[in-house]
Amino acid sequence: MQLIQPCAIHWFRRDLRLLDQSSLLAASLTGLPVLPLYILSRWSGQHAWTGAPRQEFLCGCLASLAKNLEVHGNRLWIRAGDAVEVLRELIRESGAVELHFHLDPDPFGKKIEKSVMSMCAELGVACHGHAGxxxxxxxxxxxxxxxxxxxxxxxxxxxxxxxxxxPVKKIPLLPMHPQAGSIFSERLPDLSWWGLAPSGAAILPAGxxxxxxxxxxxxxxxxxxxxxxxxxxxxxxxxxxxxxxxxxxxxxxxxxxxxxxxxxxxxxxxxxxxxxxxxxxxxxxxxxxxxxxFPNVLDEEFNPDWRGLPWDEPGENYRRWQEGMTGFPIVDAGMRELKASGHMHNRVRMITAMFLTKDLHHDWKLGESWFMRHLVDGEIASNNGGWQWSAGTGADAAPYFRIQNPWLQTARYDPDARYIKRWIPELNDVPAAKLAKPPEAGRPFAAGYPLPCVDHSTERDRTLAIFKKYRNP
Ligand SMILES: Cc1cc2nc3c(=O)[nH]c(=O)nc-3n(C[C@H](O)[C@H](O)[C@H](O)COP(=O)(O)OP(=O)(O)OC[C@H]3O[C@@H](n4cnc5c(N)ncnc54)[C@H](O)[C@@H]3O)c2cc1C
Missing domain, CATH: 1.25.40.80 (Serine Threonine Protein Phosphatase 5, Tetratricopeptide repeat)
Structure with a gap:
C-alpha cells in the first residue's frame, strides 16, 4: 500500500541515541513527520566477525531506543534485509522525500552507503549522509x-x-507519520533472529x-x-x-x-x-x-615490510589460547575475562595478542576474528589497529623486537594477582609472586591448571629469527 505523505526517514545504524544526534535532528528540522528506522541484517550465524555478546548488547540498545523514541512521540520501525532494497521499499510505501543517516567508518558500510545514495538519486529523494x-x-x-x-x-x-x-541541541518532539499504524515493522529482535544462542557473558547494561x-x-x-x-x-x-x-x-x-x-x-x-x-x-x-x-589493512599488514610473513597453522595451542588454558595465567585470565564478560582490559588485550602472534606464531587475523566475535565493543578499526600494533605489523606498531614477556607483565601490572585470581579460581591459593614466573620443575601451579604450553624465551628467539629472515627488501 502506498501512503503518500511527505516524510523524512532517519536510518539508525551505529548511532543508537537521541542526544547529540545530528542526523536525527536534521531530519526533525525538515518539519516533516519523521520515520526512525533500523535495518536488521538477514545473515544467520554465518558471519565470522559477529557473535552473541555484541548482538545481545545491540538488542538491548534497540529496545531502549524504541522506548526513548516513544517518549518523543514517535516509535522505532524495524525492517530486515538488504539495506538498499529495504529503504527503496519504505521510501515508496511512506512517501519519504528525505533520507538522513550517519556515515559509517568501515569499507562495508561505505559500500552500502554508495548504493543507497544512487538509489535515492534515482528516486529523487534528498539523501543526507552526516559525519559524526x-x-x-x-x-x-x-x-x-x-x-x-x-x-x-x-x-x-x-x-x-x-x-x-x-554537541548539537536536544531533539524536539518528533512528529509521527500520520499513517504510522499501516507501516509494517518487525518486532524488536532477540538473538534467535541471527540464529545465535546466548553466550552467557555478563555484559554491561545496554542503552x-x-x-x-x-x-x-x-x-x-x-x-x-x-x-x-x-x-x-x-x-x-x-x-x-x-x-x-x-x-x-x-x-x-x-x-x-x-x-x-x-x-x-x-x-x-x-x-x-x-x-x-x-x-x-x-x-x-x-x-x-x-x-x-588504508582499507587494505583488513586484508594485509599495514607495513609492507611484513607482508608474506609465515605463520604457523593453528592447532592445539590455538585452542588453548581461545579457552584460556595456555598455562600463562595473565594470558588465560584475559581470555577468560573476554568470554565471561565480552570485554578485556586493554593492557591484557596487548598481552594476549602478542602472545598469540609472538609466542604461538599465529596470524594476527585469527586473533582479530576471535576478538571481534567475543567483544561487545568489537570495532573493526580499533581491533585491526590493536592486533596489527601487537603483531608488530601495523601503523605505528610496537617494533618487532619489542616482545612483551607475559611473566614480567604480570609482575608489573598484576603484582598481587588480583586480576588473575578473579578469572582463574583454580589459582586462588597460589602466592602471587609465584604466578609471575614460570612454574618450577614441571609442576603445575595448581591441580587442574595446565603447565605453560610453550617456553617464552625459546619462542621469542624464534620470532626474532622469523622477522629478521622475512623482512621484505
Ligand atoms: C588487540 C587489541 C584489540 C582491540 N580491539 C578493540 C575493539 O575491538 N574495540 C575498541 O573499542 N577498542 C579496542 N581496543 C582498544 C582498547 O583495548 C579498548 O578501547 C579499551 O580497552 C576499552 O576500554 P575502556 O572503554 O575502559 O577504555 P579507556 O581506557 O577508558 O579509553 C577511553 C576510550 O578511548 C578509546 N581507546 C582507548 N584505548 C584505545 C586503543 N588502544 N585503540 C583505540 N581506541 C582506544 C576507546 O574508545 C575507549 O573507550 C583493542 C586493543 C588491542 C590491543
Missing part, C-alpha cells in the same frame, strides 16, 4: 600536504590542536541511559586518576565506554566535550590524567582514519 562517528573525522586530520598520517604522535598533536565540536551513567561515573570518578590506574587490570581504572562509542550510545563529540570540561576544572595534580584519557580518544580516531585511508 568521530569528533574529528578522517578527512579533518591530515598532514600539511593533505596526506593521511601513518604515525600516531603527529596525528594526535594535530587532532588535539583542532577546535572540539560542540543510552546506561551509557550516560557510565560517562558520568568515568568523568566524576575515573579519569582524574586515569594515568595512574589505566594499566592495572585489577582496578576499575578505565572508563568502560568503548561499547557505547562503538554503538553510538554516546557521540565521540559529547565524550570529548565532557572530558574537556573535566580538564578545565581539574586540579593541577589530576590534569595529566585527564589529558592521557583524551589522548586515548584520539587513538580511536587515529585507527578510524587508518581504516578510512
Amino acid at each position: 562517528i568521530a569528533a574529528h573525522g578522517p578527512t579533518a586530520v591530515l598532514t600539511q600536504s593533505a596526506q593521511p598520517y601513518r604515525v600516531y604522535t603527529p596525528y594526535s598533536k594535530n587532532w588535539l590542536s583542532l577546535e572540539p565540536p560542540v 543510552e541511559k546506561a551509557a550516560r551513567e557510565r560517562l558520568k561515573l568515568a568523568i566524576e570518578q575515573r579519569i582524574t586518576s586515569y594515568a595512574a590506574k589505566r594499566d592495572l587490570p585489577a582496578e576499575s581504572g578505565t572508563s568502560r565506554l568503548s561499547q557505547d562509542l562503538r554503538w553510538g550510545l554516546l557521540s565521540a563529540a559529547s565524550v570529548l566535550h565532557e572530558a574537556n570540561t573535566a580538564l578545565a576544572a581539574a586540579q593541577f595534580g589530576s590534569r595529566q590524567n585527564v589529558e592521557v584519557f583524551i589522548k586515548e580518544l584520539a587513538w580511536r580516531e587515529f585507527y578510524l582514519s587508518i581504516l578510512h585511508h
Whole structure:
C-alpha cells in the first residue's frame, strides 16, 4: 500500500541515541513527520566477525531506543534485509522525500552507503549522509600536504590542536507519520533472529541511559586518576565506554566535550590524567582514519615490510589460547575475562595478542576474528589497529623486537594477582609472586591448571629469527 505523505526517514545504524544526534535532528528540522528506522541484517550465524555478546548488547540498545523514541512521540520501525532494497521499499510505501543517516567508518558500510545514495538519486529523494562517528573525522586530520598520517604522535598533536565540536541541541518532539499504524515493522529482535544462542557473558547494561551513567561515573570518578590506574587490570581504572562509542550510545563529540570540561576544572595534580584519557580518544580516531585511508589493512599488514610473513597453522595451542588454558595465567585470565564478560582490559588485550602472534606464531587475523566475535565493543578499526600494533605489523606498531614477556607483565601490572585470581579460581591459593614466573620443575601451579604450553624465551628467539629472515627488501 502506498501512503503518500511527505516524510523524512532517519536510518539508525551505529548511532543508537537521541542526544547529540545530528542526523536525527536534521531530519526533525525538515518539519516533516519523521520515520526512525533500523535495518536488521538477514545473515544467520554465518558471519565470522559477529557473535552473541555484541548482538545481545545491540538488542538491548534497540529496545531502549524504541522506548526513548516513544517518549518523543514517535516509535522505532524495524525492517530486515538488504539495506538498499529495504529503504527503496519504505521510501515508496511512506512517501519519504528525505533520507538522513550517519556515515559509517568501515569499507562495508561505505559500500552500502554508495548504493543507497544512487538509489535515492534515482528516486529523487534528498539523501543526507552526516559525519559524526568521530569528533574529528578522517578527512579533518591530515598532514600539511593533505596526506593521511601513518604515525600516531603527529596525528594526535594535530587532532588535539583542532577546535572540539560542540554537541548539537536536544531533539524536539518528533512528529509521527500520520499513517504510522499501516507501516509494517518487525518486532524488536532477540538473538534467535541471527540464529545465535546466548553466550552467557555478563555484559554491561545496554542503552543510552546506561551509557550516560557510565560517562558520568568515568568523568566524576575515573579519569582524574586515569594515568595512574589505566594499566592495572585489577582496578576499575578505565572508563568502560568503548561499547557505547562503538554503538553510538554516546557521540565521540559529547565524550570529548565532557572530558574537556573535566580538564578545565581539574586540579593541577589530576590534569595529566585527564589529558592521557583524551589522548586515548584520539587513538580511536587515529585507527578510524587508518581504516578510512588504508582499507587494505583488513586484508594485509599495514607495513609492507611484513607482508608474506609465515605463520604457523593453528592447532592445539590455538585452542588453548581461545579457552584460556595456555598455562600463562595473565594470558588465560584475559581470555577468560573476554568470554565471561565480552570485554578485556586493554593492557591484557596487548598481552594476549602478542602472545598469540609472538609466542604461538599465529596470524594476527585469527586473533582479530576471535576478538571481534567475543567483544561487545568489537570495532573493526580499533581491533585491526590493536592486533596489527601487537603483531608488530601495523601503523605505528610496537617494533618487532619489542616482545612483551607475559611473566614480567604480570609482575608489573598484576603484582598481587588480583586480576588473575578473579578469572582463574583454580589459582586462588597460589602466592602471587609465584604466578609471575614460570612454574618450577614441571609442576603445575595448581591441580587442574595446565603447565605453560610453550617456553617464552625459546619462542621469542624464534620470532626474532622469523622477522629478521622475512623482512621484505
Ligand atoms: C588487540 C587489541 C584489540 C582491540 N580491539 C578493540 C575493539 O575491538 N574495540 C575498541 O573499542 N577498542 C579496542 N581496543 C582498544 C582498547 O583495548 C579498548 O578501547 C579499551 O580497552 C576499552 O576500554 P575502556 O572503554 O575502559 O577504555 P579507556 O581506557 O577508558 O579509553 C577511553 C576510550 O578511548 C578509546 N581507546 C582507548 N584505548 C584505545 C586503543 N588502544 N585503540 C583505540 N581506541 C582506544 C576507546 O574508545 C575507549 O573507550 C583493542 C586493543 C588491542 C590491543
